[in-house]
Each structure stands twice: as C-alpha cells, then as structure tokens.
Amino acid sequence: ILNVEQSPQSLHVQEGDSTNFTCSFPSSNFYALHWYRWETAKSPEALFVMTLNGDEKKKGRISATLNTKEGYSYLYIKGSQPEDSATYLCASCTSGTYKYIFGTGTRLKVLA
C-alpha cells in the first residue's frame, strides 16, 4: 500500500449501534498514525495519536487499535449517538519525512 486508504467511504447507522472503520497505510518505515474527527463547518480535531504496534487507545465510547506490521488501524464507536456524526480521518507519517498523509475519510451519519 502506497497511500492511506479508508473504508467504508460513508456509513449510516442507527442510534445505539456499534460501528467500526478501517484505515490502511504503508507499513514500511512507519512513524505515527493519527485519527481525527471532522464535524461539518468545524475544524478537524485529533482523537488519537498512535505510534507502537499493538497500541490500543480509548476515549469514552471511541477506541482504536494499531497494527504497524500489516499496516492497518481500526476505529470503533460503541453505542453510536447522533453527535458522533462526522467525517473520521486517519493520517499516517513515515520515518524521514515531514508529511502526515491523510485518507479520504469515512463519513458517519448516526440516525436518531
């Protein structure tokens, strides 16, 4: 994988459902991975910064895992709420560069 890829592109879930998204990134020379939440008409806000293989991070109902050897990260949302509706972005950084490369994002809509 040369680019950062996210799936699915968009997702509609019912309030209370749990959901997860995938971020795939180049595994060679991995340096760091970020997850961001971007609500409409606002600025992207960081959720997690992950650097170590096997990292698991949690913030409230949202958690993330990291596998640097195979180049993927999962973001999980437990018991989705309407306020979770946003675009979720991941960004990967490779050693020796100054670049955080973003995926196209997963747009989540939680229906009340």
Add this chain to the structure above:
Amino acid sequence: ETGVTQTPRHLVMGMTNKKSLKCEQHLGHNAMYWYKQSAKKPLELMFVYSLEERVENNSVPSRFSPECPNSSHLFLHLHTLQPEDSALYLCASSQEVPGARGTGELFFGEGSRLTVL
C-alpha cells in the same frame, strides 16, 4: 481565543487577482502546515514549516507562495490562480514536525474557502 485562526473564512477572486490567506496560532507550536481540501479528495499537504524554515514543498505550483515570518504566523500568497484551485485551504500547527521529538497531533484552523472565477 481559538488555537489556530484563519482569515478570511471565504474568498472569491478572479484569475488575475493577488490575494493572501493568513493563519495565526496561539499554541506556542514550532511547526505549521498548509493543506488543501478539494471535493472528493483527501487532505493534500502543500507546505510544512519548522521554526520559520520551509522543510517540505509538496510539488505545489509556484502560483501558491507561502511565507512564515515567525513561528506564530503563516501566509499563503495567491497569484494567477486557476478555477481548479478552488478548494478549502486548511492551516494546521503541531508542537514539532515529525521526527523532531514530534508525533503529536495537528491542530487545525477552520479553513479558508477559496473560489476562483
């Protein structure tokens, strides 16, 4: 006072105009970035500055000219743009660039929506 402030929020310009986008960060960060968000595309890195020195120019056309007079301010000067340059331009900052003891998150402004006629 928000951490990263961008002005103007909206800008409409003709292809022969010269305009500038401004970004200011109040977080004491040493790294600043310009990203471009076009429809249906991922955030595209344009420029990276570390302590006022440009460290990354991601093959951006010369009609975009960045300026970083100090670690708190970043400008993007626009000249002879094309309609395909219409996009949301996001400024971000971080404590350090990656590798310089930095793996920390990016703090974004709300963006400047540019329309080129």
